Amino acid sequence: MSWLIALRAILHREALRFVGQRGRLVAALVRPLVWLFVFAAGFRAALGLSITPPYQTYITYETYIVPGLCGMILLFNGMQSALSLVYDREMGSMRLLLTAPLPRWWLLFAKLLAGTLVSILQCAAFLAIAALWGIVMPWQGYLAVIPALALGGLMLGALGLMLSSVIRQLENFAGVMNFVIFPMFFLSSALYPLWKMAESSPLLRDLCALNPFTHAVELIRFALYGQMNLPALGWVALALAGFAGAALWGYDPARGMQGRKG
Amino acid sequence: MTDQGLSITGVGYRYGAKRALEGVTLDVAPGRFCALLGPNGAGKSTLFNLLTGLFSTRKGRICVAGQDIARAPRAALARIGVVFQQPTLDLDLTVRRNLLYFAALHGIAGREAERRAAEVLDRLGMAERAREPVRNLNGGHRRRMEIARALIHRPAVLLLDEPTVGLDAAARMAITDHVHDLADQGLAVLWATHLTDEVRDSDQLAILHQGRILACGETAALRGSEPLREMFLRLTATAPFILAEISSGGGAAGTVGGRQPPGDRGHP
Structure with a gap:
């Protein structure tokens, strides 16, 4: 019972912070919207898309990148929470959390879930704006995408948590941009299908195929059309298990936190 | 011992x-x-x-x-009740919300949490500040609030x-x-x-x-x-x-x- 009380409180706190910081929502939405309205508009003529699953007809480039931009929201949120921990902005509240009389894995899971909840709300707002713009998905897609966003968000949040526990020399946001966000985003199927990438470089295509972010995007893409992409689900679940395990290891008081003095 | x-x-x-x-x-x-x-x-x-x-x-x-x-x-x-060197308060939330959050981390919810929050604020002479955002409090009151929070689960130490x-x-x-x-x-x-x-x-x-x-x-x-x-x-x-x-x-x-x-x- 006390576990659920704590989980509810952690989710509630994150939701209150989200509602209280309207700037955070606007900032989180501006990024994918700029990509959707500006980048996609400029890029649509340069990239010809063939009909590949889950699409059954020709689609505009804007339609193609919507799942990738949902993934971008999840990715940035995961990394931002990692950065706030690295820079001690959130470290105080993390200390408070970790000294609660509950199992550490549960507390970290609750924190991850809270971050994911916020990401899902942001994705919902983004999908609503995209729908107003005319990029409408089948209605069942809007329901099916929720668990896909949750799983992808948990996976990327766990990656952020892992990074926050093991990396202490992230100089600034540019470091994360260069070494995590950009490679993950561009080496994925968010902006271009993998077969298109293979035309340029089979090696890059293979790297894209290994990238868990690619699979999170594909999971979201298929879910938006009410379909299940089992290989993507498996990859994302595997990556989630790996990152979560590493984050738990990193926050183990006997090991990973040792270098964090003070 | x-x-x-x-x-x-x-x-x-x-x-x-x-x-x-x-x-x-x-x-x-x-x-x-x-x-x-x-x-x-x-x-x-x-x-x-x-x-x-x-x-x-x-x-x-x-x-x-x-x-x-x-x-x-x-x-x-x-x-254990603990007050860390660095602040661990949510500045945007009210004093009461901060206390209820911490109470929940210790498995205390609902009316009992409200009652204890009122009790510890009273104990630290801060009852009238419960509805204020923490951001409005000065440094001394923030610290006092952190002490109040550390007492909400009735620790021994x-x-x-x-x-x-x-x-x-x-x-x-x-x-x-x-x-x-x-x-x-x-x-x-x-x-x-x-x-x-x-x-x-x-x-x-x-x-x-x-x-x-x-x-x-x-x-x-x-x-x-x-x-x-x-x-x-x-x-x-x-x-x-x-x-x-x-x-x-x-x-x-x-x-x-x-x-x-x-x-x-x-x-x-």
Whole structure:
């Protein structure tokens, strides 16, 4: 019972912070919207898309990148929470959390879930704006995408948590941009299908195929059309298990936190 | 060794090759205010991280209200109230919301949480601030609120890591007085500081320097006729000499009221 009380409180706190910081929502939405309205508009003529699953007809480039931009929201949120921990902005509240009389894995899971909840709300707002713009998905897609966003968000949040526990020399946001966000985003199927990438470089295509972010995007893409992409689900679940395990290891008081003095 | 307060026995800790704590032994009984006095870098925060389970060590033993933090961390953490050196408040949330959040982390919800939040705010003289966002509070009130929060689950031991850092003299004195009152009401209090004017003659005093306890006992008995500040500067400035004196059984500091840890008798 006390576990659920704590989980509810952690989710509630994150939701209150989200509602209280309207700037955070606007900032989180501006990024994918700029990509959707500006980048996609400029890029649509340069990239010809063939009909590949889950699409059954020709689609505009804007339609193609919507799942990738949902993934971008999840990715940035995961990394931002990692950065706030690295820079001690959130470290105080993390200390408070970790000294609660509950199992550490549960507390970290609750924190991850809270971050994911916020990401899902942001994705919902983004999908609503995209729908107003005319990029409408089948209605069942809007329901099916929720668990896909949750799983992808948990996976990327766990990656952020892992990074926050093991990396202490992230100089600034540019470091994360260069070494995590950009490679993950561009080496994925968010902006271009993998077969298109293979035309340029089979090696890059293979790297894209290994990238868990690619699979999170594909999971979201298929879910938006009410379909299940089992290989993507498996990859994302595997990556989630790996990152979560590493984050738990990193926050183990006997090991990973040792270098964090003070 | 105390069953209801805080008991630290022979605790050591290293950051890689660097020794941060060695052979730290200290008991704080219920109703006692123990000042852990040490200069910056003495190891106070490391000790607090061990006491709160953020770090763990195989060297030594820490018990809170009879619960070993290594064997029963959750039971031990349930009996600890802690005020960290760095603020851990949500500035955008109200005082009440902050308290309810923390209560929930300890499994207290609903009316009981509301009742306890009101109770601790009243205890710290902050009942009228409950609905204000924490951002509106000054530094002294924020600290007082953190102390109130640390009491909401009715702990047996209250840990405060340099809680007066950054506060003006009046706020410092008010907080120090409040926490002394809490000790008088039966809590075992461990108060880490580097400021000698926060320590009263009737307090238990432990001087920590370079990871070791140099002296432990009642302040009045330890300092004798010497002002505490002078004694503290003398001890921490000439630590190797004093340590040599202690290990040979002489010296002014001694371990008055302290215990020798098993297997770690005498300091090198």
